[in-house]
Amino acid sequence: MSKNRIEAFSDGVLAIVITIMVLELRVPERAERLGDLRPLVPVFSSYVLSFVFLGIYWNNHHHLLHATQRASAAVMWANHHLLFWLSLVPFTTAWMGENHFAPVPLALYGFVLLMAAVAYTVLQRAVLRQHGEHSHLERSLGRDRKGRVSIALYLLAIPGAFVSPWLAGASYVAVALMWLVPDRRIERALEPRDGRGSGA
Amino acid sequence: MSKNRIEAFSDGVLAIVITIMVLELRVPERAERLGDLRPLVPVFSSYVLSFVFLGIYWNNHHHLLHATQRASAAVMWANHHLLFWLSLVPFTTAWMGENHFAPVPLALYGFVLLMAAVAYTVLQRAVLRQHGEHSHLERSLGRDRKGRVSIALYLLAIPGAFVSPWLAGASYVAVALMWLVPDRRIERALEPRDGRGSGA
Amino acid sequence: MSKNRIEAFSDGVLAIVITIMVLELRVPERAERLGDLRPLVPVFSSYVLSFVFLGIYWNNHHHLLHATQRASAAVMWANHHLLFWLSLVPFTTAWMGENHFAPVPLALYGFVLLMAAVAYTVLQRAVLRQHGEHSHLERSLGRDRKGRVSIALYLLAIPGAFVSPWLAGASYVAVALMWLVPDRRIERALEPRDGRGSGA
Amino acid sequence: MSKNRIEAFSDGVLAIVITIMVLELRVPERAERLGDLRPLVPVFSSYVLSFVFLGIYWNNHHHLLHATQRASAAVMWANHHLLFWLSLVPFTTAWMGENHFAPVPLALYGFVLLMAAVAYTVLQRAVLRQHGEHSHLERSLGRDRKGRVSIALYLLAIPGAFVSPWLAGASYVAVALMWLVPDRRIERALEPRDGRGSGA
Numbered sequence: 017m018s019k020n021r022i023e024a025f026s027d028g029v030l031a032i033v034i035t036i037m038v039l040e041l042r043v044p045e046r047a048e049r050l051g052d053l054r055p056l057v058p059v060f061s062s063y064v065l066s067f068v069f070l071g072i073y074w075n076n077h078h079h080l081l082h083a084t085q086r087a088s089a090a091v092m093w094a095n096h097h098l099l100f101w102l103s104l105v106p107f108t109t110a111w112m113g114e115n116h117f118a119p120v121p122l123a124l125y126g127f128v129l130l131m132a133a134v135a136y137t138v139l140q141r142a143v144l145r146q147h148g149e150h151s152h153l154e155r156s157l158g159r160d161r162k163g164r165v166s167i168a169l170y171l172l173a174i175p176g177a178f179v180s181p182w183l184a185g186a187s188y189v190a191v192a193l194m195w196l197v198p199d200r201r202i203e204r205a206l207e208p209r210d211g212r213g214s215g216a
Numbered sequence: 217m218s219k220n221r222i223e224a225f226s227d228g229v230l231a232i233v234i235t236i237m238v239l240e241l242r243v244p245e246r247a248e249r250l251g252d253l254r255p256l257v258p259v260f261s262s263y264v265l266s267f268v269f270l271g272i273y274w275n276n277h278h279h280l281l282h283a284t285q286r287a288s289a290a291v292m293w294a295n296h297h298l299l300f301w302l303s304l305v306p307f308t309t310a311w312m313g314e315n316h317f318a319p320v321p322l323a324l325y326g327f328v329l330l331m332a333a334v335a336y337t338v339l340q341r342a343v344l345r346q347h348g349e350h351s352h353l354e355r356s357l358g359r360d361r362k363g364r365v366s367i368a369l370y371l372l373a374i375p376g377a378f379v380s381p382w383l384a385g386a387s388y389v390a391v392a393l394m395w396l397v398p399d400r401r402i403e404r405a406l407e408p409r410d411g412r413g414s415g416a
Numbered sequence: 417m418s419k420n421r422i423e424a425f426s427d428g429v430l431a432i433v434i435t436i437m438v439l440e441l442r443v444p445e446r447a448e449r450l451g452d453l454r455p456l457v458p459v460f461s462s463y464v465l466s467f468v469f470l471g472i473y474w475n476n477h478h479h480l481l482h483a484t485q486r487a488s489a490a491v492m493w494a495n496h497h498l499l500f501w502l503s504l505v506p507f508t509t510a511w512m513g514e515n516h517f518a519p520v521p522l523a524l525y526g527f528v529l530l531m532a533a534v535a536y537t538v539l540q541r542a543v544l545r546q547h548g549e550h551s552h553l554e555r556s557l558g559r560d561r562k563g564r565v566s567i568a569l570y571l572l573a574i575p576g577a578f579v580s581p582w583l584a585g586a587s588y589v590a591v592a593l594m595w596l597v598p599d600r601r602i603e604r605a606l607e608p609r610d611g612r613g614s615g616a
Numbered sequence: 617m618s619k620n621r622i623e624a625f626s627d628g629v630l631a632i633v634i635t636i637m638v639l640e641l642r643v644p645e646r647a648e649r650l651g652d653l654r655p656l657v658p659v660f661s662s663y664v665l666s667f668v669f670l671g672i673y674w675n676n677h678h679h680l681l682h683a684t685q686r687a688s689a690a691v692m693w694a695n696h697h698l699l700f701w702l703s704l705v706p707f708t709t710a711w712m713g714e715n716h717f718a719p720v721p722l723a724l725y726g727f728v729l730l731m732a733a734v735a736y737t738v739l740q741r742a743v744l745r746q747h748g749e750h751s752h753l754e755r756s757l758g759r760d761r762k763g764r765v766s767i768a769l770y771l772l773a774i775p776g777a778f779v780s781p782w783l784a785g786a787s788y789v790a791v792a793l794m795w796l797v798p799d800r801r802i803e804r805a806l807e808p809r810d811g812r813g814s815g816a
Contacts, residue, residue, distance in 0.1 A: 024223070035633060036238075048718035074696075082618065089275070104238065229435055232435040236435065296467075300467055418682065432632055492675055492678075
């Protein structure tokens with residue numbers, strides 16, 4: 017099977033997921049001052065955070081499928097599974113934003129991100145299994161380490177949301193920054209022993 | 217005619233259909249506890265079921281068009297016809313979910329799936345007619361058998377919804393599992409006499 | 417300039433336009449009988465009609481761009497112009513459906529279709545101008561004749577809507593059937609003198 | 617990295633952004649006369665303006681990525697950054713339209729366009745940096761001049777909205793026309809000294 021349509025379909029779903037979130041920024045009626053937008057600030061902040069997360073997923077998905085040529089049935093379903101969790105991001109983003117980062121919505125937001133991270137790991141393994149072990153494997157293992165730190169941070173953030181919303185929020189922002197900032201020192205700090213690069 | 221744009225257009229429509237369903241998961245206002253999401257459980261379950269069905273259609277569509285090179289006018293209209301029925305899935309999914317699987321919505325959900333299955337069969341025949349008989353024909357005939365079982369289950373489920381919602385629901389889940397689980401024994405059980413493989 | 421991205425962007429816009437129309441089929445709340453869907457019948461009929469029109473536009477757009485290789489700035493803007501009018505179809509479809517085919521909404525529906533037909537003619541000329549005269553030119557001129565009949569029918573239907581809704585409705589259905597039915601006799605009847613084929 | 621998926625993803629996001637704006641044209645209920653659409657006139661005018669702006673961005677994005685082959689991580693994030701600001705256009709368009717071009721919504725509309733223009737400049741530099749200096753560089757520098765005039769007009773329009781809505785509105789229309797009209801005299805007027813062409 018060719019991988020082109022998996023890329024095209026995933027691009028479509030990710031483009032829609034990233035864009036329909038903005039529909040939650042509902043225009044306040046008969047409100048023409050900047051202060052009238054103040055109630056939208058938490059919804060907008062949630063949108064920015066989720067936009068960054070979906071951008072990261074798109075980049076990683078792009079790299080992962082770039083490294084492969086074909087797509088087995090396992091890869092196709094692992095990809096659908098990832099898209100399923102990402103399709104729930106607009107809902108958890110909106111719920112979190114509209115409740116001003118209350119504990120349960122914050123925890124559910126993290127839970128969906130956690131499941132997406134797990135689904136990405138599963139997809140990565142399905143792609144690797146199809147290719148056998150080779151040079152890309154190592155690069156992806158490096159990436160996996162970054163993925164494991166993300167999963168650990170989500171696992172901290174979900175109960176952490178009930179201790180303090182700031183704890184969960186800071187964890188999500190930390191995960192986003194870890195993937196966003198191309199700072200090699202952060203990567204090296206995470207991989208002190210063998211120094212394997214984790215790619216971009 | 218090249219088939220590339222049919223694939224691209226179908227990918228676009230399927231990506232949107234699968235994603236706008238999540239818009240039905242309307243965020244409850246001023247509700248910040250997990251229990252506040254309880255009314256969404258049937259809507260969410262319907263979403264999961266329809267996501268799986270649309271994933272199956274995408275996979276099958278991918279395989280079917282992968283086997284062809286060109287697209288006649290008949291293929292283009294057969295494809296539009298399939299997309300039409302699939303475009304109604306978000307509506308029937310939402311109606312079924314919001315009415316907690318009441319008989320009529322359950323039956324209508326099955327009716328739209330039935331029409332989509334018929335439309336897929338028509339598309340399959342249009343693709344085959346354009347190619348003449350050859351090795352792909354057999355593979356597709358095998359697939360057709362799986363398709364016929366699906367149609368039979370829908371025909372059972374639609375009146376069954378008025379006997380018991382569970383009967384219809386179980387039929388839909390059975391169809392989804394039949395396509396989802398890559399269990400060769402199920403395929404063999406469906407094709408006991410000639411043992412032709414039905415492909416993926 | 418390559419034409420690939422014009423095709424991809426147009427596919428995206430057409431896929432979204434065709435799909436968001438279904439969002440107008442709003443699920444009636446606390447309504448679980450088939451009769452509860454009766455108010456949706458005009459909205460649904462409008463949806464079917466517009467789905468067919470957008471399918472026709474997609475097919476024709478596919479054929480037109482298939483015949484070209486590059487895209488000038490004029491082609492790009494002629495294409496945006498066509499997409500603009502087609503993007504208004506969901507609005508006029510919904511307005512017509514929700515007002516049970518009242519005269520003004522019926523006429524506005526026709527006006528947007530008329531402008532889309534004019535925009536398609538402009539796009540066709542922009543594509544032809546870029547290529548110079550050759551064999552495709554004739555095929556497209558034949559097509560143009562079909563396009564002119566459509567425009568004439570819209571010009572009849574718009575004032576006709578104020579005489580009788582049926583007159584306008586029948587004109588729209590006639591245009592759709594003219595493009596939909598691959599009946600060569602209809603094409604011949606429209607081109608009695610020179611017998612030039614109008615392509616697909 | 618291949619640039620194809622960046623193009624496909626951007627096409628998807630731009631197609632959705634341009635299309636969901638039409639969802640703001642909410643169909644008035646139980647309103648079947650042309651006069652009932654009068655309240656939609658400002659929303660519709662805003663839609664037309666934003667449609668033109670997004671069409672311009674699509675064209676420029678098409679040209680910019682056409683000139684490149686690969687995409688670095690910097691290009692990918694610069695592209696996400698541009699898409700982020702463009703994804704806010706439906707919100708500012710709706711807010712401006714629903715408040716009949718009141719000063720603050722008009723200024724915010726210009727602010728988002730300003731940020732998109734800045735993001736486009738950043739993307740342009742990321743593409744150039746990746747390629748080194750060559751003939752495309754000059755063409756793009758010419759383009760940049762046009763981009764700088766746009767940014768200057770936005771910077772005038774944002775405070776200008778508080779003086780007179782017409783001042784801001786005229787500035788936005790002027791920017792759109794500058795990019796839309798393929799009048800070489802305008803370009804020459806902007807580049808009097810060295811006469812470098814600014815491309816299309």
